[in-house]
Amino acid sequence: MNAEFIEALQEIEKDKGISKDIIFDALEAALISGYKKNFGSSQNVEVLIDRVTGEVRVFAKKEVSEEVYDDLLEISLEEAKEIDPSFELGDIVQIEITPRNFGRIAAQTSKQVVTQKIKEAEREIIYGEYIDRENEILTGIVQRAGSASTLIDLGKLEGSLSVTEQIPGESFQQGDRIKVFVVEVKKTSKGPQILLSRTHPGLVKRLFELEVPEIQDGTVEIFSISREAGSRTKIAVYSNDPEVDPVGACVGFKGNRVRAIVDELNGEKIDIIVWDKDPAVFIENSLSPSKVLKVSVNEDQKSALVVVPDYQLSLAIGKEGQNARLAAKLTGWKIDIKSETQYIGEGGSKDELNYSKSDEMDSIL
Missing domain, CATH: 3.30.300.20 (K homology (KH) domain)
Incomplete structure (x- = not known):
């Protein structure tokens, strides 16, 4: 490693948002494994990388002992004092053991580690973007429709829409644009995984929020939703303004607002109910x-x-x-x-x- 490598890490830190210290720590840990793999040593070793020059050095760490039973892990007090007179029993002595050809191993390992760290950072960034979209609606493009699940292109990654989360009777073709509800965003070893739904009651809730300005500004609020996807939904709403009819706001002029939602749900029937604090009235309305x-x-x-x-x-x-x-x-x-x-x-x-x-x-x- 050299100064050019350090400069490259600085660029990565700037462009990818990955701290140099994180990469250096990962490199040092990887080089310890690389040393033991290539030199078959059971020594307690430490690898240090100079943060300015990029120089890589390997040290054996040995404990100062009164009696030496394993010279790979221990050093006598007499030998330790030859290195530095201040050493006492129980101290740890670092002895440089950098192999002559260790630079080749370091260069190869550094490439692998940096590539892996960049992938991890990019996955973390994408995860951070999508974790905030849980319980929201996204518009995606159907990539592949299968018997078990459908893959939806959401931009930076694909989401999975399982057959159990699809509206009964609904079918997709590659290239179709559809709205989906983000049920969960999970971290996996292969990167973020997004689980989607078209049957979740939250999809209806978000569609009404998109279509009805009075819901967006808080004048009308959704109290509850019950849904049997593909067949029928009941949604209970109420108004915070006595001058605003919550049902009329949701239905829209000539039914245009609710019709847009019904169309998105492939003709699913929607009953819009007025919520009332009196349980008897609410039940009657329901x-x-x-x-x-x-x-x-x-x-x-x-x-x-x-x-x-x-x-x-x-x-x-x-x-x-x-x-x-x-x-x-x-x-x-x-x-x-x-x-x-x-x-x-x-x-x-x-x-x-x-x-x-x-x-x-x-x-x-």
């Missing part, structure tokens, strides 16, 4: 589009009994129980739905039910 006659809540068990008109029972429950299931996830309450007839048949009072005019007309007809 069962939209079904009408509700009564909600009785049990705060201790966090459960609710909901009564709906007979003709609305199937709508309230939904196909294969989906509407009720999503409502329960959205509110965090266990919801038991009964028809008006079931409720009265089990001893409930009809007078307790909250009929609207349309409900009354339906019962008369």
Whole structure:
């Protein structure tokens, strides 16, 4: 090594952000291994690199002992004092043992170490960039669509979209541009690994944040989301401004905002619900589009009994129980739905039910 090598390290430090000291420490550790590999020594050795000239020197480290049992690791007090009279028992003496051809080994090792450190630094920089993107949306280009996962080009590296994180029925072609949700960024021996999703509820949340200015500025907030990807999503919102309708803000003029999100999700249905601090009202809203006659809540068990008109029972429950299931996830309450007839048949009072005019007309007809 020489002064040119030191200058090269200074350039690397400037361009790549890698400290020279980190490279020197790694080089010295690697050269110790290189020395032992090439010279078969079991000595306790230390390699020192001059930070100014780049000169490499190898030293054997020996403990000053009263009796020497292993001359590779120990040195007598008499021999130590010949080197420096100040040495005492227990001190460590460094004796230079630099081989004549060690420069060749040092040059070869330095190239490998510097290359490795540059790779590690670049991976660390990329990891630092993407770790802050967890739980965010990225737009990527499909590189390769496989049966188990799809590779997405995100710019500086590729992300993995497993088949379980793809919307059911969705297929991709190479070159397709898609939006993906960053679930996790992991460090691996091969560099950062990014796990992506198209089924995560967070994707819907971020899409609404992108499309709705009132959400971006905090006027409207998202309380919760429940989703069965590819089929239906319920999203509960509320407004911090009494003059702003949270549902209207999310739907947009002629439905343009929510339509853009539905299109991105390949036609997935989206129910936008108004959150209310009153659990009974929130639960009633969550069962939209079904009408509700009564909600009785049990705060201790966090459960609710909901009564709906007979003709609305199937709508309230939904196909294969989906509407009720999503409502329960959205509110965090266990919801038991009964028809008006079931409720009265089990001893409930009809007078307790909250009929609207349309409900009354339906019962008369």
